Structures are given as C-alpha cells and as structure tokens.
Amino acid sequence: PKMIIELRKKGPKSRRIFVSCMNKDKGGIARKACTAACIGCGKCAKECPFDAITVENNLAYIDDNKCRLCRKCETVCPTGAIHTINFPLRKPAETTVTAET
Numbered sequence: 333p334k335m336i337i338e339l340r341k342k343g344p345k346s347r348r349i350f351v352s353c354m355n356k357d358k359g360g361i362a363r364k365a366c367t368a369a370c371i372g373c374g375k376c377a378k379e380c381p382f383d384a385i386t387v388e389n390n391l392a393y394i395d396d397n398k399c400r401l402c403r404k405c406e407t408v409c410p411t412g413a414i415h416t417i418n419f420p421l422r423k424p425a426e427t428t429v430t431a432e433t
C-alpha cells in the first residue's frame with residue numbers, strides 16, 4: 333500500500349491525535365470492512381472548536397497546525413477512529429447506583 337504513512341508533529345509531552353483510518357468508502361461499506369473505520373459522519377468536524385478537521389471523500393483529517401489537542405473530537409466519534417497518543421487516561425464516567433426496592 334502507498335501513502336499510508338504520514339509524519340505528524342509532536343504536541344507538548346509528545347502528544348498526538350489523528351484519524352487512524354484511510355478508508356474513503358461510504359460509511360456503511362467502511363464500517364463493514366472495519367468496525368473502527370471513519371464513516372465520514374462529520375461529528376468530529378462539527379465539535380472541533382478550532383476548525384482543525386475536514387471531511388473529504390467520507391474521511392476525516394485533522395490538521396495538526398490547527399489542532400490544539402483538546403480531545404473533543406475523540407469524545408464524539410462514534411467508531412473510535414480518532415486515536416490519541418501520550419494523553420493521560422480518561423476518568424471512567426460516573427455511574428448512578430439506584431437501590432432496588
């Protein structure tokens with residue numbers, strides 16, 4: 333395969349965030365091939381406060397010159413296609429416990 337390796341700038345503490353997918357097929361087809369594929373839904377681009385994400389040909393791309401590493405895009409991605417490196421682990425979501433009667 334060609335054009336699947338891209339050098340990305342390191343952020344502070346060597347942090348990086350990127351879309352770990354090169355599949356340009358339409359969402360359903362991409363998802364069939366890989367459950368963690370980018371389906372081009374655009375949720376990450378809408379969420380990004382710094383306009384760092386573009387979606388073209390069903391595939392999102394993060395511009396590391398604009399990205400401020402806030403991780404908001406990672407949170408909304410429905411497939412987990414956005415990968416983060418060298419960030420601290422997220423705290424587990426708080427769970428509500430209800431007593432049975």
Ligand code: SF4
Pocket residue numbers: 349379380381382383384385394398399400401402403404405406
């Ligand atoms: S980490 Fe934040 S700034 Fe970077 S692409 Fe995602 S939402 Fe945008």
Ligand code: SF4
Pocket residue numbers: 351369370371372373374375376377387391392408409410411412413414
């Ligand atoms: S939210 Fe995830 S699946 Fe949707 S366009 Fe962004 S990276 Fe792709």
